Amino acid sequence: MASTDHKTQLRHKAMAARSEIRGHQRQAATARAAHHAFSRLKYTSGIVGLYQAFRDEIHPDEIAERLHHTGRRLALPTTPRYGHPLTFRSWAPGDPLVVGRHNIPEPAPEAEEVHPQVLLVPPVAFDRRGYRIGYGAGFYDRTIPQLRAMHPVFTLGYAFACQEVAFLPSEHHDVPLDAIATENEIITVTGR
Ligand SMILES: Nc1nc2c(c(=O)[nH]1)N(C=O)[C@@H](CNc1ccc(C(=O)N[C@@H](CCC(=O)O)C(=O)O)cc1)CN2
Numbered sequence: 001m002a003s004t005d006h007k008t009q010l011r012h013k014a015m016a017a018r019s020e021i022r023g024h025q026r027q028a029a030t031a032r033a034a035h036h037a038f039s040r041l042k043y044t045s046g047i048v049g050l051y052q053a054f055r056d057e058i059h060p061d062e063i064a065e066r067l068h069h070t071g072r073r074l075a076l077p078t079t080p081r082y083g084h085p086l087t088f089r090s091w092a093p094g095d096p097l098v099v100g101r102h103n104i105p106e107p108a109p110e111a112e113e114v115h116p117q118v119l120l121v122p123p124v125a126f127d128r129r130g131y132r133i134g135y136g137a138g139f140y141d142r143t144i145p146q147l148r149a150m151h152p153v154f155t156l157g158y159a160f161a162c163q164e165v166a167f168l169p170s171e172h173h174d175v176p177l178d179a180i181a182t183e184n185e186i187i188t189v190t191g192r
């Protein structure tokens, strides 16, 4: 099977698995995952790029609240055209959002563009080597090297444990995550 077909299949399987987590189970898993993510993120410094959950992604709202409470600057991505990197704009809980591409809420164009040192990344599927697939646009794979040309960047994948797969075929442009937080654990991949 061609690698892209295999990836498509893994993508659909992981999306189906995460959509099965509902109601109280989803709430409880999200609270546990937020605890794991925060316990790792508090040892980082700099602006944290989060995301606005869409489809059945695990939502980072509790992490945003807790980081904001400790005085950390936060940012959200704006969705670019295909082939371009993400841009991040300054944002804090309660700030107004506008509707961007794919109907994902994003900061208004007036919000300051920033270059995060920390990224919370929402994989659709991930493996223990830190490889991830998203929705197939390659946005994070383009963005992370660009930010790393400016300064060190720590990337934390954030997902439900059921989105883990044994092995994701990797391509040369794929940038592995430094760690992944789920409701069960923090998976450490690199020494960053
Ligand atoms: N919550 C969240 N925000 C995010 C991301 C993300 O993964 N999650 N992104 C991370 O990059 C960017 C948005 N990336 C997206 C990329 C593709 C599609 C999408 O709907 N793609 C179609 C396929 C289109 C095609 O094949 O041409 C699809 O999946 O149906 C949506 C968002 C920025 N913001």
Ligand SMILES: Nc1ncnc2c1ncn2[C@@H]1O[C@H](COP(=O)(O)OP(=O)(O)OP(=O)(O)O)[C@@H](O)[C@H]1O
Pocket: 132, 133, 134, 135, 136, 137, 138, 139, 140, 141, 142, 173, 174
């Ligand atoms: N750094 C890059 N430079 C050029 N093309 C890239 C780069 N990163 C990814 N691509 C291209 O983008 C497409 C999607 O890549 P991939 O399958 O890795 O996406 P994804 O990781 O699922 O998406 P996303 O990063 O948006 O969540 C592929 O055709 C790939 O060749």
